[in-house]
Amino acid sequence: MTAHVLVAEDDPHHAEILRRYLEAEGHRASVVHDGRAALEHVRRERPDLLLLDVMMPRLDGLDVCRIVRRESALPVLMLTARSGEDDLLLGLDLGADDYVTKPYSPRELMARVRTLLRRTGQETLLRFGLVLVDPQRHTVTVAGEPVDCTPAEFAILVAVARHPGRVFSRAQLLEHAGGHDRESTDRAVDTHVMNLRRKIEPNPRRPSHLLTVYGVGYKLIA
Structure with a gap:
């Protein structure tokens, strides 16, 4: 997952919408519905980002923000129905x-x-299994050991790792690899996937992460 995001929102409907969008982006989302629960979760789980509603029971978002900032540098994005400049500045x-x-x-x-997340450096690392991908440094490690990937292989790996569980067609993966791959064919994508499996899978013949979806393309299972 790209990042662990805590959603502190007292409206269950809005919270569910945010959770779905965050997970579609490849993030891990947790949801709480009051300020005290938000503080407890931040202290216990140490998320990478807090989406914080201002109007919440037990402890409002402004108080939560004040306490969180006193205790950590956790990035906070506040959500509010208050549109006044004074509230924004507060x-x-x-x-x-x-x-x-x-x-x-x-x-x-x-x-x-x-x-x-980019500004705070939280979106740089993508993890699944023993694999760690750093899009900014253009590195891949497996169980701590560096793995060399071609630019096209790396572009495909980053694309699927950012969206675990999502099925990518060969055409979509070609778009990601297009700037690095002169052989823009379905066969080229299959070759890149085969090479990636040899580099990141415990058993390339029986892959556990980079899976084929027959008749469609490929997906990554975290």
């Missing part, structure tokens, strides 16, 4: 890294999440 003064007012577009919010 949230930022308390240490929030970004601020989105309701109603908001979930797609726009996901763009804010990506930007914030």
Whole structure:
């Protein structure tokens, strides 16, 4: 998963929408519905990002933000129905890294999440099994040992690792590898996948991560 994101939102419907969008982006999402539960989760699980609603029971989002910022550098993106400039500035003064007012577009919010994770360095590492992929440093390790990948292989691996469980067609993987691959054919994708399996799978003949979806393409199982 790209990052562990905690959603602190008292509206179950909105919380579920955010959870689905985050998981579609490849993140691991946890959900709580009140401020005290948010604080307990932050202290116990140490997530990579907090999506924090201002209006919550037991402890409001502003108090949560104040306490979180006193205890850690956890990135905080605040969500609120309050659109006044004073409220926005108060949230930022308390240490929030970004601020989105309701109603908001979930797609726009996901763009804010990506930007914030990149800025705080939380979106750099992709993990599955014993494999660790660093898109920024262009490195792959398996059980701590470095593995050499061609640029096309690396582009395909990053694409599937960012979206575990999602099925990619060969054409979609070609788009990711296109800038690095002069052989833009389905056979080229199959070759790259075969080479990747030899490098990252415990048993390349019986892959446990990079799987074939017959008649469609490939998917990665984390």
